[in-house]
Amino acid sequence: MTRSDLVALLSERFGQLAQRDTEFAVKTILDAMSDALARGHRIEIRGFGSFSVNRRPPRKGRNPRSGEQVMIPEKLVPHFKPGKALREAVDAKGTDTAELG
Known part of the structure; x- marks a missing residue:
């Protein structure tokens, strides 16, 4: 599964969210995880x-x-x-x- 597949699946499952909002949410989560790992957490x-x-x-x-x-x-x-x-x-x-x- 790619990042775009995940965005498509989430936006399909949660119809009240626009594709852009879903994309932003996925990006925010992945960025937060990357930042935490970079800090050694x-x-x-x-x-x-x-x-x-x-x-x-x-x-x-x-x-x-x-x-x-x-x-x-x-x-x-x-x-x-x-x-x-x-x-x-x-x-x-x-x-x-x-x-x-």
């Missing part, structure tokens, strides 16, 4: 999952062209951990489609 949405920032330590890598060893610096990367309800829902859907095939 953790986001928890009950029944869905949690977003956090993980530290990826510096390591040695290789340049694929020359084979030369290079240092890859430390990075902070976003991480998503699905909640129990989401894991169970995905597993149930996966089991349903596996039976069809």
Whole structure:
């Protein structure tokens, strides 16, 4: 599902909202989540999952062209951990489609 798919689904489900209002609401939520993660905060949405920032330590890598060893610096990367309800829902859907095939 893309961002525009989400906007279309929400504006269809909530007819009293104009497409522009729905688009603004989705953008506002995603911007707030991005800002919170950028500040190092953790986001928890009950029944869905949690977003956090993980530290990826510096390591040695290789340049694929020359084979030369290079240092890859430390990075902070976003991480998503699905909640129990989401894991169970995905597993149930996966089991349903596996039976069809």
